[in-house]
Amino acid sequence: MEREELAQLTRELRRRVEQSHESEWGVAAAVLPAPIKAPSSGASKEAKLEALAVRIRACRQCSLGSTRLNAVPGVGSADARVMFIGEGPGFDEDHKGEPFVGKSGQLLDKILESIGLSRQTVYIANVVKCHPMKDPADPEARGNDRPPEPPELAACRPFLDEQIGVIAPEIIVTLGAVAAKALLGDGISITRIRGQWREYTPAGGAPVKLLPTFHPAALLRDPNLKKDVWTDMKNLKKELEPK
Ligand code: URA
Numbered sequence: 473m474e475r476e477e478l479a480q481l482t483r484e485l486r487r488r489v490e491q492s493h494e495s496e497w498g499v500a501a502a503v504l505p506a507p508i509k510a511p512s513s514g515a516s517k518e519a520k521l522e523a524l525a526v527r528i529r530a531c532r533q534c535s536l537g538s539t540r541l542n543a544v545p546g547v548g549s550a551d552a553r554v555m556f557i558g559e560g561p562g563f564d565e566d567h568k569g570e571p572f573v574g575k576s577g578q579l580l581d582k583i584l585e586s587i588g589l590s591r592q593t594v595y596i597a598n599v600v601k602c603h604p605m606k607d608p609a610d611p612e613a614r615g616n617d618r619p620p621e622p623p624e625l626a627a628c629r630p631f632l633d634e635q636i637g638v639i640a641p642e643i644i645v646t647l648g649a650v651a652a653k654a655l656l657g658d659g660i661s662i663t664r665i666r667g668q669w670r671e672y673t674p675a676g677g678a679p680v681k682l683l684p685t686f687h688p689a690a691l692l693r694d695p696n697l698k699k700d701v702w703t704d705m706k707n708l709k710k711e712l713e714p715k
Contacts, residue, residue, distance in 0.1 A: 517550035520638045524631065528601050533627035536602035536620075541611050542569035546597035546635060553712060555595045555641040556580070557632070558687065559650040562617045566603035571596045576688040580647070583688065583701065587709040595639050599654040600628045619650050629654075633674035643711060644672055644680050645704075648687025655682060662686065667704050683708055 508530060511523040525545035531537050544561040547570050564574035572580045572591075584590055600620040607616055620628075636644070646652040649662040655672045656665070662684060670682045685704040686697050 517638050521546070521550050521635065524634055524638065528631050531601070531627075531631070534602075534624045535608070536600065536604055536624055539605060539608035539611065540602035541566045543601050544569055544571050544598060544603075545601055545631075546595060547571055548591055548595035549593055550595070550639060552593065552595035552639055552641055554589065554643045554645060554708065555597065555636065555639060556584075556645045556647060557651045557655070558596070558598045558647045560598045560600040560620050561603045563603070563611075563614050566611060571598055572688075575692060579688040579691060583705060586702070587705045595635070595641065597632065597635055599632060599651050600624050601631060602628075625654050630675065633677065636672075636674040636680060637677045640678075641680060643708065644682045645708060646682060646684045648690060651687075652684040656684070660684075666700060667707065681711070683711075 508526055509523070511519045515523070525543075528545045529543045531543070537543070540561070542561075542565075544565045558572060558576075561571060562574055562576075564577070565571055571577070580596070581591060584594060602624075603611065604618050604620045604624060605611060605616045606618045607613065610616055644655070646655055652662050652665065653660055656670055666684050666686060668684070670684065671679045672682045673679045683704060685701050691697050691701060
């Protein structure tokens with residue numbers, strides 16, 4: 473096609489689009505997601521969390537949003553007194569859209585049970601909501617996980633802060649080095665600070681007590697770490713008892 477012919481076609485196309493009405497754009501309207509409505513300030517905590525989950529599922533702020541199978545907003549009670557925060561979804565979580573459902577999740581369930589808690593009574597989330605993969609082209613491969621990169625953590629932080637703001641937990645428990653560093657700063661060492669009470673203040677919110685402990689995956693690799701997590705869970709239970 474000659475250059476002039478192409479330019480003429482482009483002009484004609486632009487004219488038609490400019491003069492058309494959006495009701496004629498049947499295909500475009502069908503592929504566009506429905507506009508996301510913000511819940512009213514009087515909405516229930518559950519409604520606010522669900523609205524947040526809708527935004528998380530629609531998020532493309534970083535590349536993980538385009539490569540993951542399912543976003544993984546979080547699971548549990550909107551009235552939870554404790555929030556457990558992990559690193560990010562892996563293979564199983566990406567396939568199910570729920571945090572901690574693989575081997576680490578089964579161990580986390582047992583840890584919760586040991587102090588009378590469950591995934592229904594606490595809230596479980598991650599510092600990033602989409603699966604960070606070494607090879608993003610292959611979400612069906614196991615062992616394709618990698619830790620989230622700083623821009624991915626930064627893009628997801630507002631979602632985590634909003635979840636904390638809505639739930640308003642009394643205590644946050646971070647699981648592993650990545651979550652602890654994300655909330656307390658890169659300078660910390662998980663082996664040094666685990667079990668020590670700290671504080672995290674979400675953007676626009678109030679400070680929340682924070683207890684860093686090891687990630688369940690670390691306990692699967694090194695069962696010697698179990699006794700430290702057990703100590704931390706006993707301290708958590710004590711902190712939750714009426715004073
Ligand atoms: N590890 C995490 O940190 N989060 C999950 O959801 C699963 C495994």
